[in-house]
Amino acid sequence: MKILVPIKRVIDYNVKVRVKPDNSNVDLANVKMAINPFCEIAVEEAIRLKEAGVASEVVAVSIGDKSCQEQLRTALALGADRAIQIDTSENLDALNIAKLLQKVVEEEQPKLVILGKQSIDSDNNQTGQMLAALTNMPQGTFASIVKVEGDKVNVTREIDGGLQTLALNLPAIVTTDLRLNEPRYASLPNIMKAKRKPLDVKQAADFGIDLSPRSTLLKVTPPATRQAGVVVESIDELVEKLKNEAKVIS
Amino acid sequence: MSVLVYAEHDNENLKAETLKTVAAAQAMGGDITILVAGHNCQAVAEQAGKVSGVSNVLLADNAAYEHQLAENVSLLVKELAADYEHIVATALTTGKNFMPRVAALLDVAQISDIIAVESSDTFVRPIYAGNAIATVQSLDSKKVITVRTTGFDAVATDGSAEVVSIDTVTDAGTSSYVSEELTVSERPDLGAASVVISGGRGMQNGDNFKLLEGIADKLGAAIGASRAAVDAGFVPNDMQVGQTGKIVAPDLYIAVGISGAIQHLAGMKDSKVIVAINKDPEAPIFQVADYGIVADLFEALPELETKL
Numbered sequence: 001m002k003i004l005v006p007i008k009r010v011i012d013y014n015v016k017v018r019v020k021p022d023n024s025n026v027d028l029a030n031v032k033m034a035i036n037p038f039c040e041i042a043v044e045e046a047i048r049l050k051e052a053g054v055a056s057e058v059v060a061v062s063i064g065d066k067s068c069q070e071q072l073r074t075a076l077a078l079g080a081d082r083a084i085q086i087d088t089s090e091n092l093d094a095l096n097i098a099k100l101l102q103k104v105v106e107e108e109q110p111k112l113v114i115l116g117k118q119s120i121d122s123d124n125n126q127t128g129q130m131l132a133a134l135t136n137m138p139q140g141t142f143a144s145i146v147k148v149e150g151d152k153v154n155v156t157r158e159i160d161g162g163l164q165t166l167a168l169n170l171p172a173i174v175t176t177d178l179r180l181n182e183p184r185y186a187s188l189p190n191i192m193k194a195k196r197k198p199l200d201v202k203q204a205a206d207f208g209i210d211l212s213p214r215s216t217l218l219k220v221t222p223p224a225t226r227q228a229g230v231v232v233e234s235i236d237e238l239v240e241k242l243k244n245e246a247k248v249i250s
Numbered sequence: 251m252s253v254l255v256y257a258e259h260d261n262e263n264l265k266a267e268t269l270k271t272v273a274a275a276q277a278m279g280g281d282i283t284i285l286v287a288g289h290n291c292q293a294v295a296e297q298a299g300k301v302s303g304v305s306n307v308l309l310a311d312n313a314a315y316e317h318q319l320a321e322n323v324s325l326l327v328k329e330l331a332a333d334y335e336h337i338v339a340t341a342l343t344t345g346k347n348f349m350p351r352v353a354a355l356l357d358v359a360q361i362s363d364i365i366a367v368e369s370s371d372t373f374v375r376p377i378y379a380g381n382a383i384a385t386v387q388s389l390d391s392k393k394v395i396t397v398r399t400t401g402f403d404a405v406a407t408d409g410s411a412e413v414v415s416i417d418t419v420t421d422a423g424t425s426s427y428v429s430e431e432l433t434v435s436e437r438p439d440l441g442a443a444s445v446v447i448s449g450g451r452g453m454q455n456g457d458n459f460k461l462l463e464g465i466a467d468k469l470g471a472a473i474g475a476s477r478a479a480v481d482a483g484f485v486p487n488d489m490q491v492g493q494t495g496k497i498v499a500p501d502l503y504i505a506v507g508i509s510g511a512i513q514h515l516a517g518m519k520d521s522k523v524i525v526a527i528n529k530d531p532e533a534p535i536f537q538v539a540d541y542g543i544v545a546d547l548f549e550a551l552p553e554l555e556t557k558l
Contacts, residue, residue, distance in 0.1 A: 016512060017378040026382050095359045118494065123377055124362045129320065129350035138321050138425035141347050144487065154428060158487045159343040165428040178477065178494065179487060214359035218372065218385040226519060229540035235553045238525065238543055246523045246540065248502040249469060
């Protein structure tokens with residue numbers, strides 16, 4: 001069974017992003033970039049399924065300019081077998097990403113596609129579901145347990161009230177939540193080995209898809225800042241202030 | 251122009267968040283129709299009929315929709331979509347799950363998690379865990395939108411819309427429900443509570459969350475947690491407040507033993523009043539707290555409970 005893992009290059013989760021002075025977007029110049037944390041969990045899950053003998057091959061794919069090869073090499077160092085970069089300098093929205101991935105799915109015919117549930121930059125939480133619709137596959141989003149059993153995959157999902165388990169016919173789409181697994185660190189020998197693993201580059205323009213944008217980003221502003229308040233000395237003072245100053249308790 | 255609002259419910263009760271989503275829909279303009287998709291959910295449709303500003307309620311009551319599986323619900327919404335310019339759902343786990351599927355079936359983009367409506371095609375949404383706010387104009391003729399309810403005030407429930415049953419059944423047949431483990435709690439929902447008290451890694455273990463319960467009972471509060479506390483297994487996932495968990499904006503948010511990572515702040519910084527209890531005076535949570543107290547939570551919590 002082949003598993004396809006689409007991954008995204010994003011700002012490192014420890015970096016606090018700044019808005020450009022002209023409010024055109026956020027400033028990503030000279031900012032540390034990394035594999036999106038949810039995508040890393042997706043790579044880890046695919047590799048674990050391979051180690052368990054469920055999967056035979058793990059293919060990582062990323063859409064972006066040449067710089068996203070860095071994240072594909074990370075996926076290869078973690079244990080993916082090969083990688084595909086779909087080259088574009090455009091910042092594509094989720095629907096267009098899903099359409100490109102649909103073409104990759106048609107070509108690669110994976111039994112399972114595992115994606116992060118959202119990227120920590122655009123916070124959209126869309127691509128997996130859109131890919132599922134376009135490929136007419138069932139979806140298990142926000143997964144915390146993934147179990148392949150015969151021609152089905154059972155996915156336990158983190159939902160508002162707790163956990164829900166669904167059975168999906170394969171091929172299927174899974175999107176990862178935080179507690180699906182804890183990704184490993186790539187060892188130095190594996191990082192070296194990853195450099196020799198195959199990485200194909202394809203041009204987004206060659207897929208024959210209309211990739212024109214579906215929305216216009218009018219402006220990006222910093223959020224309203226909260227002023228730090230006061231430090232109180234005692235619980236008595238806290239209760240007094242909540243009652244009489246903030247008036248949020250009675 | 252008209253708007254289709256997908257009702258968030260559990261086949262028995264309409265979730266309070268839907269009232270806020272309807273407020274967002276009103277700002278988009280046009281007649282509002284609520285769609286209730288579920289099974290044995292007539293009661294939900296009746297509640298939806300009372301939501302102010304709603305013209306129609308469509309009830310799709312069928313076993314295929316009992317668990318609101320994304321595959322089946324998205325096909326239903328797609329079939330109904332022709333009559334609406336805006337298709338709107340609440341950005342909770344149900345809406346987040348099926349709505350992008352609807353958008354892709356309609357070949358339009360989705361605008362997720364809006365916190366304000368500028369005009370019928372322009373919306374405001376947080377990006378980068380709320381560290382930047384984007385204003386986005388949709389170029390699609392049909393807009394598929396999920397609403398972050400903390401940005402909108404609930405509409406009233408003095409309406410009287412007619413409930414119309416629809417017999418469309420869309421069953422993709424590719425997925426099925428197996429089981430659910432839902433947290434049973436007497437306390438209000440995190441998303442709807444006017445007071446939330448959350449514990450973090452500083453709580454040290456799950457048993458210590460009992461220290462929050464007495465206070466929660468006195469304040470009628472919901473109990474939440476930071477990701478660190480959930481990852482450590484202290485409490486279940488549905489209690490997580492943050493960028494990728496629940497987004498809350500209660501009147502009072504009490505953060506106990508939570509350092510205040512940006513991912514946690516993203517889930518609660520729109521609260522009206524924030525209280526931080528932490529023994530580390532350098533903890534970033536104090537930078538957003540209206541009232542902070544530098545104290546050992548194991549001493550502060552029992553004292554707070556007795557003095558409330």
